[in-house]
Amino acid sequence: MRLAERIDLANAEAARRLTASRARWVDVRPLRDVVLDLGAYELTHGGPPLLWREMGGAQRGAVLAAVLYEGWARTPAEARGMLDRAEVSLRPNHHAGGVGTGAGVGSPTMPVCVLEERGVADRQGTLSWAPLAPAGIDAGAHDAATLARRRRWREALAPALGRAVAARGGLDVDAVVARALHMGDDLVHRTDASTALAVAALAPALTAAGLDGDALRELVDGLTEGEGFFGALALAAAKLACDGAQVEDSTVVTAMSRNGVRCGVRLAGTGERWFTAPAPTVKGRLRDGYDDADAGRDHGDSALAEAAGLGAFALAGAPALHALLGTRTADGLRVTRDMAEVTVARHPRYTLPALEFAGAPVGIDARRVLDTGILPVIGATIEHREAGHRPIGAGLTRFPRECFTAAIEHFADARGVR
């Protein structure tokens, strides 16, 4: 069989595995309980590997805050010293079986949502995770009030949430994602529907959380009042789906991520290697008082959602999001339609009513990206290039061509073709 045919078959199988994945939220645990080989002084971060000294502002801030939250240092200067001396090690979330929203920094005692594979036959019980991201906690902040809030979640609220999730017997994340796509969520930048559905589903089990009325309100407010805690669950579900799609000879993208410096992709047929290029800066809608020159390079694991058919790939279903992105309804329809040109399947359960219930395009074929010149669109939060700012805006951007070129060159070389 010619290589092109082998690739077609492998891509179909990768897409089949990707869309067969069904994630269930089963627990909330400290990260070190889930990543068993996590070092005592190790942090995880969004994006492909990078060094502390390379990090951009937003990620730098989140790493510093994590060192202080863990109590490894008492002052930012001390924390910086530890990092400068490499006394704290850093590992991509992706290399530890998880993903993170925003800067995506994880630390040993940070509560993470734990998801379990229930769909792909040979991966039953495989776990993924993403840090719980409640409202009112800015990942880059390390003032006393923020650190106290984070510790309150660690000590009381997150364990209580874990008890409620367990008491309910878990939550079918895949089913919530499918419903929320009919309710205006893209599952990355808009999670109003999925968050409400999840909290409503958990409501009867909250009595099992063992909290009094005020603490219960604090817990639910933390889940519902922020950017939407469900984004972490959707992203962790995408991690399970993409990790399960490793198929020899497939050119389907199984990871896309950015670390504030570089962005990188992985393919189903090229294993754990990242193919990177400089991360773009995103043009979009900025908050008042900021301009394009303030923007740092794109960062975060959220682009994995696009690889799983969510985020910008499902933008046709999320018209309310245009107010945030500075785009229009027609843009959303066009992006979803364009992405069908570079994907190998339509998701059988993730359907889009605005496109007469067509499935979300899923399974990016790196070959088609190069052949068509249509680069994958991703939604992106725009971060300030310096530490200490909240996100300054949001917009759409495209994953750079160089990543796909490098990946396909390597893929071809490994198979003795040019």
Add this chain to the structure above:
Amino acid sequence: MRLAERIDLANAEAARRLTASRARWVDVRPLRDVVLDLGAYELTHGGPPLLWREMGGAQRGAVLAAVLYEGWARTPAEARGMLDRAEVSLRPNHHAGGVGTGAGVGSPTMPVCVLEERGVADRQGTLSWAPLAPAGIDAGAHDAATLARRRRWREALAPALGRAVAARGGLDVDAVVARALHMGDDLVHRTDASTALAVAALAPALTAAGLDGDALRELVDGLTEGEGFFGALALAAAKLACDGAQVEDSTVVTAMSRNGVRCGVRLAGTGERWFTAPAPTVKGRLRDGYDDADAGRDHGDSALAEAAGLGAFALAGAPALHALLGTRTADGLRVTRDMAEVTVARHPRYTLPALEFAGAPVGIDARRVLDTGILPVIGATIEHREAGHRPIGAGLTRFPRECFTAAIEHFADARGVR
């Protein structure tokens, strides 16, 4: 001032009052606690006034079931006898300050959601109501299991829900409606988003309901698993909005309703009089095994939602609904655009992302309906013409021209013009 100008000013004021309404859900009570002059053997029903002997199948079934539920008769034959001898009196919900979803039958001990006006200055504290419609209770069924479920709600679950609502300090129905319009609800036939938002908002207060874990799950399942209990709240909110829009000389529609035989409208400037015409039969998407000949005439109070800018008037925002109605995305956009031709305002808070955040068209001007020939579109559940069936389908229909002609003729006569 010429009459036409007086009408224009009056209509602007009616629309201002309509859209100034902000309903808050404050309690769950037995109907007789809210309608203080309700007779000991009196039922309420959807639509304009009609007699027991006129009623179509679905409403007949719901009235019989209510007589049995109240324990006024032990058998359907006994219940029929009481109704035939007029020992049970009937009153439109609209004449008792309320509305009902589906057949819309209310009875003295039936739990109703109670809403309070918080927006229109001169109507602060005015109440409206709609019967709580939990999942698993078919209004027309009177088998022992259904009656037991209804009594379980009356004795235990509805009072508990009332305690939770009170413990929370009520729920801002207007705010939920506005958010749900960005999440694919039309608030009549699709209430997935509003239901989830409401249950999530109530979640922390559910501990105040005084139920154990199993009963709490029963309560929440009853709210979330059916057609969506929030439809009753949205409709009761529309009742407050429309009742508050009474303005002398206004031709704005303040009620549209159908009773399975006739449909009728009221105008802001014509008081409590109904202007009726035969109710249409609805063509739409039917469940397997049924055809158009099975359909009864349109019934129910839900068309009031359209008068308040919801339902089919907001169809552009509810693309997932087309699977139910047998229509397409483009139909939804067109219906909402067409309805702007016969309305006097855009709702300032009920915006539609798919139309670049334009407000929902609100305040139907009966003059414009006649001038343009564009009849108001409403969404409708299709009921079987005989009692004892669940709804057999759903579709769109139009309110008949005769109602508007009769209303405008009366309006003109009363003002000495022709």
